Amino acid sequence: MVLELERPMISLRHVSRHYGPIRAVDDVTLDIAAGEFFSLLGPSGCGKTTLLRMLGGFDAPTFGEVFIDGKSMAGVPANRRPTNMVFQNYALFPHLSIRENVGYGLLNRKMTKAAVADRVAQALEMIRLGHLADRWPHQLSGGQRQRVALARALVCEPKVLLLDEPLGALDKKLRAEMQSELRRIQRAVGITFVLVTHDQEEALTLSDRIAIMSAGRPLQIGDPRSLYEAPENRAVAEFIGEMNFFRAEVQAVRPEGTSVRVDGLGDLTVATRGTVAAGSAVTLAMRPEKIVLSWERPPHTDGMIEGRVVSETYLGDRCQYGVAVANHAAPIRVVTQNNMPGAGRQQDRPVWLDYPREALLLLTM
Numbered sequence: 001m002v003l004e005l006e007r008p009m010i011s012l013r014h015v016s017r018h019y020g021p022i023r024a025v026d027d028v029t030l031d032i033a034a035g036e037f038f039s040l041l042g043p044s045g046c047g048k049t050t051l052l053r054m055l056g057g058f059d060a061p062t063f064g065e066v067f068i069d070g071k072s073m074a075g076v077p078a079n080r081r082p083t084n085m086v087f088q089n090y091a092l093f094p095h096l097s098i099r100e101n102v103g104y105g106l107l108n109r110k111m112t113k114a115a116v117a118d119r120v121a122q123a124l125e126m127i128r129l130g131h132l133a134d135r136w137p138h139q140l141s142g143g144q145r146q147r148v149a150l151a152r153a154l155v156c157e158p159k160v161l162l163l164d165e166p167l168g169a170l171d172k173k174l175r176a177e178m179q180s181e182l183r184r185i186q187r188a189v190g191i192t193f194v195l196v197t198h199d200q201e202e203a204l205t206l207s208d209r210i211a212i213m214s215a216g217r218p219l220q221i222g223d224p225r226s227l228y229e230a231p232e233n234r235a236v237a238e239f240i241g242e243m244n245f246f247r248a249e250v251q252a253v254r255p256e257g258t259s260v261r262v263d264g265l266g267d268l269t270v271a272t273r274g275t276v277a278a279g280s281a282v283t284l285a286m287r288p289e290k291i292v293l294s295w296e297r298p299p300h301t302d303g304m305i306e307g308r309v310v311s312e313t314y315l316g317d318r319c320q321y322g323v324a325v326a327n328h329a330a331p332i333r334v335v336t337q338n339n340m341p342g343a344g345r346q347q348d349r350p351v352w353l354d355y356p357r358e359a360l361l362l363l364t365m
């Protein structure tokens with residue numbers, strides 16, 4: 001899928017990177033806009049780092065071409081590219097102070113000492129660590145060191161900042177703080193960010209667009225909402241968030257919708273997506289949080305699914321239930337907000353599930 005952007009900051013054209021028989025990156029064509037926060041999301045080994053390294057000039061494509069700011073990067077080494085990379089292990093120089101660490105990238109530039117000092121002070125202010133400028137790296141927390149690594153990259157004013165799992169080593173709380181920090185900084189400086197992560201929540205929170213990667217190529221590229229609400233195939237639906245899947249057979253395709261016979265749910269009409277023909281096997285998908293669970297039998301149960309709670313997982317603010325229903329092998333997963341006083345021990349209770357029809361997604365692959 002190629003999005004035609006007016007003036008892309010980054011263009012990949014049929015970019016592949018093979019290691020012997022391994023296609024780490026496999027024929028990727030995509031554009032990233034100037035000022036965009038773009039994430040590469042996918043499981044371990046799907047080629048995220050390899051792709052990022054080719055953008056930064058630390059690796060070269062076996063085939064295809066990378067353009068940054070309109071120029072081909074063929075043969076252009078890392079230090080001549082308008083990019084800067086923040087590596088996962090954010091190695092700071094232990095023998096340099098925070099101020100010197102941040103200023104390091106400016107040493108070889110033709111800048112006056114005062115101009116360098118100014119720029120470093122600005123970058124430290126940006127990451128809110130101005131007061132720690134004279135400390136040593138070992139005197140900072142992991143999150144603070146991570147921010148220094150970020151400042152060190154930003155101070156060079158790259159057009160593109162490449163970030164390889166920059167928050168991977170941080171605990172959950174610090175990670176959330178650093179995420180909003182990253183977003184704030186990206187908005188403030190307006191440069192293009194390409195972030196590699198395998199954390200879907202991180203990608204959803206931060207990104208303008210996300211490429212869901214699998215086996216060296218993007219499965220789908222889109223903004224967080226469309227990836228979550230309208231995944232194009234089962235792999236994407238499975239990778240982002242939780243999903244219930246139902247086997248179904250297409251009965252008829254009409255302008256107002258496609259009618260399908262669904263295991264455990266009966267006959268339904270859903271919005272038509274893609275090309276389907278009567279008789280073909282499809283998958284219906286439904287998010288656990290879009291299902292409405294009633295503990296008491298509702299006055300009208302038409303179209304509802306009756307089941308029995310077989311599992312319960314307490315998640316603090318939410319509860320996840322597994323609900324066994326007739327004619328459907330796997331229990332249906334349902335997530336509810338924990339706003340019921342005294343909830344708990346719901347095992348074996350009969351329940352009724354309702355769902356808005358528009359929450360059902362028809363998947364053909």
Ligand SMILES: Nc1ncnc2c1ncn2[C@@H]1O[C@H](COP(=O)(O)OP(=O)(O)OP(=O)(O)O)[C@@H](O)[C@H]1O
Nearest residue numbers: 019022023024043044045046047048049050051198
């Ligand atoms: N130098 C190399 N030589 C041989 N194979 C490599 C090399 N670098 C990467 N690979 C292979 O290419 C594939 C993609 O690797 P890559 O590091 O890009 O994955 P990743 O998506 O960044 O994974 P992770 O989330 O674990 O960091 C993997 O199968 C990996 O084993």
Ligand SMILES: [Mg+2]
Nearest residue numbers: 048049050164
């Ligand atoms: Mg990696």
